Amino acid sequence: MSENRNKVDNPFFARFWTFMANHESEALRKLRRENLAGLSGRVLEVGAGTGSNFVLYPTSVEEVVAIEPEPRLNAIAGRTAATAPVPVTVTDRTVEELEPSAPFDAVVCSLVLCSVDDQEGVLRQLFSRLRPGGELRYFEHVASEGARGRMQTLVDATIWPRMFGNCHTHRDTERIIANAGFQPQSSRHEWQFPSWVPMPVSELALGIAVRP
Numbered sequence: 001m002s003e004n005r006n007k008v009d010n011p012f013f014a015r016f017w018t019f020m021a022n023h024e025s026e027a028l029r030k031l032r033r034e035n036l037a038g039l040s041g042r043v044l045e046v047g048a049g050t051g052s053n054f055v056l057y058p059t060s061v062e063e064v065v066a067i068e069p070e071p072r073l074n075a076i077a078g079r080t081a082a083t084a085p086v087p088v089t090v091t092d093r094t095v096e097e098l099e100p101s102a103p104f105d106a107v108v109c110s111l112v113l114c115s116v117d118d119q120e121g122v123l124r125q126l127f128s129r130l131r132p133g134g135e136l137r138y139f140e141h142v143a144s145e146g147a148r149g150r151m152q153t154l155v156d157a158t159i160w161p162r163m164f165g166n167c168h169t170h171r172d173t174e175r176i177i178a179n180a181g182f183q184p185q186s187s188r189h190e191w192q193f194p195s196w197v198p199m200p201v202s203e204l205a206l207g208i209a210v211r212p
Helices: 009-020 026-034 071-081 119-129 146-156 174-177
Strands: 041-046 062-065 086-091 103-112 129-142 183-191 203-210
Touching: 009 071, 026 103, 026 129, 026 203, 041 119, 071 086, 103 119, 119 129, 119 146, 129 174, 174 183, 174 203
Parallel strands: 041 062, 041 103, 062 086, 103 129
Antiparallel strands: 129 203, 183 203
């Protein structure tokens, strides 16, 4: 693996996320599968984690370049790549460090845009990596309204990001996607837990946006 300029090192989160990935509900796997449905060509996946998406890629995908800079998660993702139905290359580089290449046909973001420092900056980088007409497929925690939104603001300002890999729960991710130049095509919101459960990461957005 390469030497990262911006080292990502989250041992607690890596253990937590590995546990969660090993116990992911079928409802979440269904959303992951939907997020990847119909993809083809070359795909860039950002924040691959343990590689939960890999086995779900359709065989119309020719290649996946999967970014995971956390070393413990990267090692697991590398092993998971061997079980994928399509070729997957796992890299420890960040989006900013990724070497130039031919434009990708699609970018996949799954539960990762909550954790990047500069959300719009990363999305603009991803925009530049896509061919015209290429798709951003996103499956992300997003800001809620009302009492849950106030709880998200509180946890984001306290211990949550430090414990959970820089996760910020109260982000208007879909607005930032549009600000970065993408054109929204479809979007809907789902709930990871019932709406009455007081968890800050309950509301999820599943959508497609394209580079004009």
